[in-house]
Amino acid sequence: MRLRKDGEATRRRILDAALEVFGxxxxxxxxxxxxxxxxxxxxxxxxxxxxxxxxxxxxxWEHAAKAVECLYPLDGGLGPDASPADRLRAQVRAILxxxxxxxxxxxxxxxxxxxxxxxxxxxxxxxxxxxxHRRLTLSNLRDLLGAxxxxxxLELCELSVISQCRAVHKTGPPPKGSQGTRRPSLPWRFxxxxxxxxxxxxxxxxxxxxxxxxxxxxxxx
Amino acid sequence: MRLRKDGEATRRRILDAALEVFGxxxxxxxxxxxxxxxxxxxxxxxxxxxxxxxxxxxxxWEHAAKAVECLYPLDGGLGPDASPADRLRAQVRAILxxxxxxxxxxxxxxxxxxxxxxxxxxxxxxxxxxxxHRRLTLSNLRDLLGAxxxxxxLELCELSVISQCRAVHKTGPPPKGSQGTRRPSLPWRFxxxxxxxxxxxxxxxxxxxxxxxxxxxxxxx
Amino acid sequence: MRLRKDGEATRRRILDAALEVFGxxxxxxxxxxxxxxxxxxxxxxxxxxxxxxxxxxxxxWEHAAKAVECLYPLDGGLGPDASPADRLRAQVRAILxxxxxxxxxxxxxxxxxxxxxxxxxxxxxxxxxxxxHRRLTLSNLRDLLGAxxxxxxLELCELSVISQCRAVHKTGPPPKGSQGTRRPSLPWRFxxxxxxxxxxxxxxxxxxxxxxxxxxxxxxx
Amino acid sequence: MRLRKDGEATRRRILDAALEVFGxxxxxxxxxxxxxxxxxxxxxxxxxxxxxxxxxxxxxWEHAAKAVECLYPLDGGLGPDASPADRLRAQVRAILxxxxxxxxxxxxxxxxxxxxxxxxxxxxxxxxxxxxHRRLTLSNLRDLLGAxxxxxxLELCELSVISQCRAVHKTGPPPKGSQGTRRPSLPWRFxxxxxxxxxxxxxxxxxxxxxxxxxxxxxxx
DNA sequence: AATGAATGAGCCTTCATTCAT
DNA sequence: GATGAATGAAGGCTCATTCAT
Numbered sequence: 001m002r003l004r005k006d007g008e009a010t011r012r013r014i015l016d017a018a019l020e021v022f023g024x025x026x027x028x029x030x031x032x033x034x035x036x037x038x039x040x041x042x043x044x045x046x047x048x049x050x051x052x053x054x055x056x057x058x059x060x061w062e063h064a065a066k067a068v069e070c071l072y073p074l075d076g077g078l079g080p081d082a083s084p085a086d087r088l089r090a091q092v093r094a095i096l097x098x099x100x101x102x103x104x105x106x107x108x109x110x111x112x113x114x115x116x117x118x119x120x121x122x123x124x125x126x127x128x129x130x131x132x133h134r135r136l137t138l139s140n141l142r143d144l145l146g147a148x149x150x151x152x153x154l155e156l157c158e159l160s161v162i163s164q165c166r167a168v169h170k171t172g173p174p175p176k177g178s179q180g181t182r183r184p185s186l187p188w189r190f191x192x193x194x195x196x197x198x199x200x201x202x203x204x205x206x207x208x209x210x211x212x213x214x215x216x217x218x219x220x221x
Numbered sequence: 222m223r224l225r226k227d228g229e230a231t232r233r234r235i236l237d238a239a240l241e242v243f244g245x246x247x248x249x250x251x252x253x254x255x256x257x258x259x260x261x262x263x264x265x266x267x268x269x270x271x272x273x274x275x276x277x278x279x280x281x282w283e284h285a286a287k288a289v290e291c292l293y294p295l296d297g298g299l300g301p302d303a304s305p306a307d308r309l310r311a312q313v314r315a316i317l318x319x320x321x322x323x324x325x326x327x328x329x330x331x332x333x334x335x336x337x338x339x340x341x342x343x344x345x346x347x348x349x350x351x352x353x354h355r356r357l358t359l360s361n362l363r364d365l366l367g368a369x370x371x372x373x374x375l376e377l378c379e380l381s382v383i384s385q386c387r388a389v390h391k392t393g394p395p396p397k398g399s400q401g402t403r404r405p406s407l408p409w410r411f412x413x414x415x416x417x418x419x420x421x422x423x424x425x426x427x428x429x430x431x432x433x434x435x436x437x438x439x440x441x442x
Numbered sequence: 443m444r445l446r447k448d449g450e451a452t453r454r455r456i457l458d459a460a461l462e463v464f465g466x467x468x469x470x471x472x473x474x475x476x477x478x479x480x481x482x483x484x485x486x487x488x489x490x491x492x493x494x495x496x497x498x499x500x501x502x503w504e505h506a507a508k509a510v511e512c513l514y515p516l517d518g519g520l521g522p523d524a525s526p527a528d529r530l531r532a533q534v535r536a537i538l539x540x541x542x543x544x545x546x547x548x549x550x551x552x553x554x555x556x557x558x559x560x561x562x563x564x565x566x567x568x569x570x571x572x573x574x575h576r577r578l579t580l581s582n583l584r585d586l587l588g589a590x591x592x593x594x595x596l597e598l599c600e601l602s603v604i605s606q607c608r609a610v611h612k613t614g615p616p617p618k619g620s621q622g623t624r625r626p627s628l629p630w631r632f633x634x635x636x637x638x639x640x641x642x643x644x645x646x647x648x649x650x651x652x653x654x655x656x657x658x659x660x661x662x663x
Numbered sequence: 664m665r666l667r668k669d670g671e672a673t674r675r676r677i678l679d680a681a682l683e684v685f686g687x688x689x690x691x692x693x694x695x696x697x698x699x700x701x702x703x704x705x706x707x708x709x710x711x712x713x714x715x716x717x718x719x720x721x722x723x724w725e726h727a728a729k730a731v732e733c734l735y736p737l738d739g740g741l742g743p744d745a746s747p748a749d750r751l752r753a754q755v756r757a758i759l760x761x762x763x764x765x766x767x768x769x770x771x772x773x774x775x776x777x778x779x780x781x782x783x784x785x786x787x788x789x790x791x792x793x794x795x796h797r798r799l800t801l802s803n804l805r806d807l808l809g810a811x812x813x814x815x816x817l818e819l820c821e822l823s824v825i826s827q828c829r830a831v832h833k834t835g836p837p838p839k840g841s842q843g844t845r846r847p848s849l850p851w852r853f854x855x856x857x858x859x860x861x862x863x864x865x866x867x868x869x870x871x872x873x874x875x876x877x878x879x880x881x882x883x884x
Numbered sequence: 885a886a887t888g889a890a891t892g893a894g895c896c897t898t899c900a901t902t903c904a905t
Numbered sequence: 906g907a908t909g910a911a912t913g914a915a916g917g918c919t920c921a922t923t924c925a926t
């Protein structure tokens with residue numbers, strides 16, 4: 001049992017605090033001071049453990065992304081022999097779970113900010129993450145849309161399905177220390193208990209949409 | 222006819238530049254210097270005409286929002302006697318047009334940033350804008366889902382429809398002076414020419430989804 | 443008559459203070475704070491007028507170098523028909539005057555620091571200044587050493603003559619605000635009144651040295 | 664024979680690294696981190712072995728100065744019965760050798776930096792070293808200039824002779840890890856192979872100069 | 885109406901130093 | 906004997922804002 005100094009533990013505390021602060025305020029608005037205050041360490045600790053804010057940002061992202069991927073795999077633990085519809089539901093559910101996670105949910109915020117206003121620091125890691133997920137989604141949609149679906153068909157349906165999941169927000173009290181005025185009262189705010197209902201809705205809505213698209217595809221030929 | 226400077230014209234130039242810069246970088250990352258440089262005026266001009274950055278931000282939003290509302294009304298010019306399906310398509314199309322507008326499209330970016338990372342300066346104006354649109358959407362969905370639809374049914378379908386429109390991004394060259402590294406290569410980037418196809422897809426996908434939900438509703442009773 | 447704000451005057455005040463502080467402490471040890479305090483302006487003024495410390499450094503050097511070149515031309519105002527010996531003495535005297543100048547003498551310090559521990563910011567400007575002076579010295583020495591002198595002969599004599607001038611230091615009270623402990627009691631400290639005597643010594647010492655070298659050159663052939 | 668770490672050996676390694684880094688970058692620009700990295704020890708080692716940077720600096724100087732004094736004595740090993748001219752050449756040669764030493768040459772750099780921009784930490788040790796050398800030089804010059812030479816005569820000639828030796832720089836590859844941009848292309852850069860030629864030149868140049876001064880002295884009376 | 889000059893708060897970062905191990 | 910962790914003071918720089926013109 002370490003009393004005071006343990007590098008790894010401190011690193012983790014900073015990483016946790018950083019996820020919280022970055023996820024709430026975004027990269028530029030977050031400050032070393034706030035992150036370190038929340039982690040209970042000196043302001044210099046960021047540079048000691050991560051050499052720079054940019055580096056901390058990257059580390060935060062990677063740390064959280066890995067954890068999220070591990071906790072909520074997109075295949076939902078389903079084997080490859082599950083039906084496409086089940087696999088779709090599993091993926092929808094996984095994304096929702098990621099949004100709802102009390103701590104890791106912040107990475108969803110981070111992601112939305114990066115999409116709206118990229119820092120440029122995650123370029124590669126972001127792209128590879130994106131590709132990974134798209135590949136899964138598209139292969140899933142391929143099964144649902146049939147062999148005649150064009151790439152465009154696939155991508156449009158991808159947009160339709162994924163955008164619904166991403167639009168979901170988490171309710172909950174603002175983090176302590178917040179002025180409370182930051183989060184506007186957006187609609188579509190849910191909590192973890194709603195996940196099932198949400199997943200049901202999005203899945204059935206989407207399956208109907210996909211079926212309609214499939215009909216159009218088949219009518220084309 | 223003024224010979225020298227016209228206050229109103231300068232104000233407009235700043236407003237235009239501000240929309241561009243705020244829309245590209247977000248509130249915190251945008252600076253007086255950059256906005257004024259792009260507007261071709263002195264850095265103090267922001268405070269002269271708008272007293273503060275926050276105020277300029279609000280003014281920018283209101284200015285652009287008004288223009289957008291006028292150019293692309295959500296009812297698409299359709300009378301109240303149009304079919305619900307047509308009205309839905311009109312709304313989808315209007316949102317897409319707003320995204321695609323070469324200049325005013327920036328307000329869509331602004332909105333996404335505000336949602337991901339609210340400045341807190343648009344609280345009221347944002348909320349009222351939201352309500353306005355939600356009222357229209359929900360009344361529209363009410364017609365499509367039938368009288369038995371609960372508030373929750375409506376809101377879930379609202380989420381499904383609107384999120385698809387909002388997920389669309391505009392392609393296009395980065396604004397001059399940009400290093401070109403900011404915008405990551407996200408999927409779902411389209412240009413104005415794609416609007417029709419996009420509107421078609423989103424509308425038919427959504428109508429199918431809505432129909433499925435309606436069936437469930439009716440099965441419930 | 444300007445009461446308060448005059449950009450050019452402030453710029454000059456900063457430049458003067460910077461010469462003093464840089465010349466006393468060197469680039470790295472000098473701080474914005476100290477320079478601005480001495481100039482009677484806010485710490486941000488450096489960045490306002492010069493954008494960066496490095497830039498201020500360069501500007502300081504160029505400003506002072508130009509002034510020095512103008513005040514104490516290396517030809518000492520002598521026409522090209524003056525005897526080589528007179529021209530040599532004039533050059534020696536000019537260098538000494540530069541060292542002794544109550545204000546601009548600091549640029550000599552700056553130069554010595556740059557030679558001992560280059561910042562790398564003056565690379566080009568330093569090299570061109572050096573070449574300028576070397577050209578003059580070498581052409582002068584060519585006249586004194588005769589046509590048979592090799593390039594090596596010239597450069598060795600250049601070293602002998604110029605190094606003597608450069609070794610001279612200026613006495614004088616440490617600048618106000620200094621702790622007084624910085625300047626060690628080096629030898630070869632003189633003041634302006636000694637310039638004549640110093641120039642006499644260095645010139646006659648050097649002329650004798652040069653004559654000896656010339657004899658060796660002629661004995662070689 | 665120690666198996667693990669030997670305090671004295673570590674101390675030495677730090678001292679060596681410190682000489683290299685201080686000699687290249689000067690006191691203020693050198694950091695614990697760089698010195699210790701080069702010595703292959705932890706950053707805290709400086710404070711452990713030397714309690715402070717200032718102390719390390721002093722120790723470095725003393726360590727190197729002692730070694731240099733031992734390796735290249737200023738009398739060049741000549742007995743007191745050698746001719747004054749030979750003794751002068753020996754001293755010139757010794758100084759040049761000190762500059763050219765592949766490792767200890769750094770102390771010459773250190774000295775130049777201290778002269779241009781004193782840290783104030785070597786005050787006493789510097790002064791005593793200076794006096795030592797001056798005594799030797801002056802007594803030598805006394806022999807060469809004759810009994811009628813005044814103190815001023817002696818000091819002026821001292822300046823003339825010593826300054827030539829000090830102006831010499833060493834060529835050579837920049838230390839590994841350097842960006843290569845630090846050392847500007849100054850003239851008067853030589854390597855060890857040039858020492859003989861340099862010593863010849865400086866000695867004969869100086870002897871001629873001294874002879875001329877002696878003539879003036881004798882003409883005075 | 886508009887501007888150039890100037891300011892001060894706050895940020896990220898560096899670095900010598902301390903402390904516990 | 907030596908080290909890794911942690912700190913705090915200080916520095917350069919950015920930027921919204923103010924003031925006088």
